[in-house]
Amino acid sequence: MPCKWHPLTAMENAAKDGFTCDAGPTVIPVKCTGLVKVSFLLKLFAKGFDGVLVLGCEEGDCHYYNGSQRCGEIVKETQEILEIAGVPGKRLGFHMISESGGKEYKRVLGNFLKQFKKTTRRRKRVASRGRR
Amino acid sequence: MSLRAAVDKTKAYLCLECGICTGSCPVSRHRDAYSPRLTVEKALLFSEDESVHDPEMWSCLTCGTCDLRCPSTVDFTGFMRSMRERARQVGESGVCTHADTLAALIDLQRMPGFRRQASWLGRGAKTRSRSSTYYFGGCLPFLDVVFKEIGFDGRGIGNSSVRLLNQLGIIPAVSEGEVCCGHDEYWTGGGDLVKELAKRNVAAIKKTGAKRVVFSCPECYHMFKHVYSEFVRGMGLEVVFLLDLLSEKMGDIRLNSRKTKVTYHDPCRLAKSDDIIEEPRNVLKSIPDLELAEMTRRGKDALCCGSSNWVSCSRVNKKIQVERLDEAISTGAQVLVTACPKCNIHLRCALRDEDCSGQIEITDAVTLVAGSLGGKKRGR
Secondary structure, three states: OEEOOHHHHHHHHHHHOOOOOOOOOOOOOEOOHHHOOHHHHHHHHHOOOOOEEEEEOOOOOOOOOOHHHHHHHHHHHHHHHHHHOOOOHHHEEEEEOOOOOHHHHHHHHHHHHHHHHHOOOOOOOOOOOOOO | OOHHHHHHHHOHHHOOOOOHHHHHOOOOOOOOOOOHHHHHHHHHHOOHHHHHOOHHHHHOOOOOHHHHHOOOOOOHHHHHHHHHHHHHHOOOOOOEOHHHHHHHHHHHHHOOOOOOOHHHHOOOOOOEOOOOEEEEOOOHHHHHHHOHHHOOOHHHHHHHHHHHHHHOOOOOEOOOOOOOOOHHHHHOOOOHHHHHHHHHHHHHHHHOOOOEEEEOOHHHHHHHHHHHHHHOOOOOOEEEEHHHHHHHHHHHOOEOOOOOEEEEEOOHHHHHHOOOOHHHHHHHHOOOOOEEEOOOOOHHHOOOOOOEOOEOOOHHHHHHHHHHHHHHHHOOOOEEEEOOHHHHHHHHHHOOOOOOOOOOEEEEHHHHHHHOEOOOOOOO
16 A cells, blocks of 8 residues: 555556566555555455555655654554454554665565465455445 | 334334424534434425435434433334434445544454454453353453543453452453444444344354353443344343442452542443443442542433444534533542443543533543452552
8 A cells, every 4th residue: 555656656666677576466556645544454454455565655755744654653553453353463564665765665565475475374355345 | 124114113103293302312402403303203204215315314322312201202212223224225324433443343353364362351350261251342452442542441441340250259251253242333224234243242152151241331231132132033141231240249349448539420321221320339339438429410311422333423522522521520520430431432532622621530430440459450
């Protein structure tokens, strides 16, 4: 879940350099990671995603003043909720990446994906139920 | 259920338009647009289409004051629930508070592989995997995380409840399969989802061999007592509210003295629908040196905490909460005690409102009692 400003540009640059990811993650660009809510993240896990990596702009680079810092707090709160629900908190990652951070992105994604290699069990996707 | 069927089921046709409901309603007092009488009349006189799209329907707190006072015994909250159920079928919904986090928690708890960690109860709380008594914590650990910033201590309530049960010689069972009780989903018009949650909860509890379920949350208690029988046939579980159980056995527990003046806020589900009014007060009175000051509106007449089911939290709701807080502060009490985690959260939130006339400590009854246990560390 990258912010459309710097992290998405970093991802595009990495893709231009020929970077591909075998895990084939679903990319959900957001206008600013400050927009991300606890409910978005929880619903992604509830829908069957094994992990969610949120990528925000670096501190000071945020176009909306402090979006990525706010997202850091939201992620921390969500991790605590996930731990109670029996999901390891590290399955939800948060990193700040600059515009020129193509290499940084590769490293972060690689590290994040490492934890899933051990547990290949994939939860079944839960069909969306159209609540509220 | 069609609106016509809802009118028949809740006897809304008996309405005499006397207006006692609107006069009693805490929301109508601050919001002219909302009136229980008008809602019933609209449903009786106009087409169903007009009624189900009415946004005012989501303002109802389902506190039950109108039900109690209606001379024609119309089940207004039941009618409101049926109307919301119908509205949900045509795609309407209330405005979810807290960015829908609380509804997302239900989704999370239905996720395959969900295992509630028993460690949330913290230190000093003795539990077993099999026991004749089950402790139902409900959403407490999740609410603890979400409302940490306003100082709500959900884990403390769970920990205190289990420690008090231990004091009575009961080591309760807890289960990894326990999910949300579905109270909010039920009162906002949900049906199938509540049925699923009810079945999962009853199955998880039965697996532990429990015959009796103890609650520290009035809403979970309300669901098990009145609603689950609708969804699960032959549940066969005895449901007990913790403070009710404690009030009978307070003599068995030694408590340290606590020189404080407290006041007790009656949660709607507990006082209005389950008639548990004196029991929590008896428990509080058993703490040596504790002085209990009563608010003017108490018991069945108590004012609602102002917000419910995590829908529509507006200026009006804040006004109701501040009104209740002012009432509590005017008693001269230092501590406002309540028995419902949600009343605790809502009143805590309103305490930060600048219209509030002063400050008062808010705590749960079980936390207060467990804090006075002899030789034990005080809870937050």
